[in-house]
Amino acid sequence: MLRVLDSDVLSGFIGAAGKFFNGGKEVVEFEGLWAKTYGFKNAVSVNSLTTGLQVAVGAVGIEPGDEVICSPYSMSASATAVLFYGGIPIFADLDLHRFTLDPRSIERCITPRTKAILVVHLFGYPADMDPIMEIAAKHGLRVIEDAAQAPGIYYKSRPVGTIGDVGGFSLNFHKHIHTGEGGLLVTNNDDIALRCRLIRNHGENATEAYGVEDLSNMIGSNYRFTELQAAIGIEQFKKLNGFLSHRADLGRYLDRRLLGIPGLGIQHIESGSTHSYYMYPVRFNEEIVGIPRSLFLRAVAAELPKPRFWDTTPFAEGYVRPLYLNPLYQKKIAIGKKGFPFNFNCGVTYDYPKGLCPVTERLYEKELLLSPLVREGMSIEDIKDFADAIEKVIERIHELKKWSDSAGTETMYDAVKAINENVL
Numbered sequence: 001m002l003r004v005l006d007s008d009v010l011s012g013f014i015g016a017a018g019k020f021f022n023g024g025k026e027v028v029e030f031e032g033l034w035a036k037t038y039g040f041k042n043a044v045s046v047n048s049l050t051t052g053l054q055v056a057v058g059a060v061g062i063e064p065g066d067e068v069i070c071s072p073y074s075m076s077a078s079a080t081a082v083l084f085y086g087g088i089p090i091f092a093d094l095d096l097h098r099f100t101l102d103p104r105s106i107e108r109c110i111t112p113r114t115k116a117i118l119v120v121h122l123f124g125y126p127a128d129m130d131p132i133m134e135i136a137a138k139h140g141l142r143v144i145e146d147a148a149q150a151p152g153i154y155y156k157s158r159p160v161g162t163i164g165d166v167g168g169f170s171l172n173f174h175k176h177i178h179t180g181e182g183g184l185l186v187t188n189n190d191d192i193a194l195r196c197r198l199i200r201n202h203g204e205n206a207t208e209a210y211g212v213e214d215l216s217n218m219i220g221s222n223y224r225f226t227e228l229q230a231a232i233g234i235e236q237f238k239k240l241n242g243f244l245s246h247r248a249d250l251g252r253y254l255d256r257r258l259l260g261i262p263g264l265g266i267q268h269i270e271s272g273s274t275h276s277y278y279m280y281p282v283r284f285n286e287e288i289v290g291i292p293r294s295l296f297l298r299a300v301a302a303e304l305p306k307p308r309f310w311d312t313t314p315f316a317e318g319y320v321r322p323l324y325l326n327p328l329y330q331k332k333i334a335i336g337k338k339g340f341p342f343n344f345n346c347g348v349t350y351d352y353p354k355g356l357c358p359v360t361e362r363l364y365e366k367e368l369l370l371s372p373l374v375r376e377g378m379s380i381e382d383i384k385d386f387a388d389a390i391e392k393v394i395e396r397i398h399e400l401k402k403w404s405d406s407a408g409t410e411t412m413y414d415a416v417k418a419i420n421e422n423v424l
């Protein structure tokens, strides 16, 4: 950062074709470092992955009325990115073991209007890309990978991000490595890379210079990464592998400890694939364990030091409400007040009723527990305490069964809020 401050150039971009169209020295170095390490042909930094996903949607050519198959269980931006170009998010259901899009459900969602699939590698475990890419090839669909939670992760020995047409990583404060805010798109397709760079930086000024004939979606914006962020990113990137291997050690330890506990399901990691452990997911079976999920997580928390921040909460439940239950989809008001883009295709009605994705709703309401403890700053001893607490609660579950007052189904964020309020 001092190097950048001394250079006097805090951002190297100029919004016109030429030497500075793709950013300054640090930005170019940061993108190159990431691309070279994983063998990505192109990397394009952006000021967040929320904007990055919008860029990707624009760059693959989504138009008003195009349907894009999305995951209902993710950060909201994984679906709203589609709406910014007038595309319509169609929510497919999840695979109960991976927590990512179920290829069979994707197939059921395909219509003549489907143009792309936006896959999320949720919690850091890759979606099942082989069958997804087969479906995409069969129907001529583009594939965008939201790898916000899965930097440096492999699916069957291939790095995520460029298995589909374009993918992206987030560099916000909560992710494995961060630059305050920020994101990085990666693609092996040079045409998509150019279109990403144009959307990132006032593309309308530069299409002629770069010989771009298809002007659709080339209205640019300013999604540029600063030199300061890139300089931080370069140093952060050097730590990524160490963070990933530490998290994997903690995750594997927890796997061994939880493997034999009835009613707690752990994720099976297939050969050749890796897990970033953005979160450690556990599938909770209330019938087998014998008490509701919310009571179980409180009991485990009561055995451990009081959380100071959300990421020292032993367990959170449910993750996020299925995205289609948000008012945006329920009322179908996104851009303007007249129902665009949901009313764009004459004669086609889009509805997002409760029950649309039963597996997702089941995870949200009853089955999913997440631990953010598998992270930097936590040691094997800390995770041992966590596993001991879980075992103790399971051993004395009959005492808890007496409790009948389940506290309902708060989302992770409600729980986080409550905890943070307590702390402050």
Ligand SMILES: *Cc1c(COP(=O)(O)O)cnc(C)c1O
Pocket: 047, 048, 049, 050, 051, 074, 075, 077, 078, 120, 146, 148, 149, 169, 170, 171, 172, 181, 182, 183
């Ligand atoms: C964090 C995140 C994003 C958005 O990234 P930002 O850089 O915060 O805009 C998108 N998708 C998923 C799955 C995320 O976890």
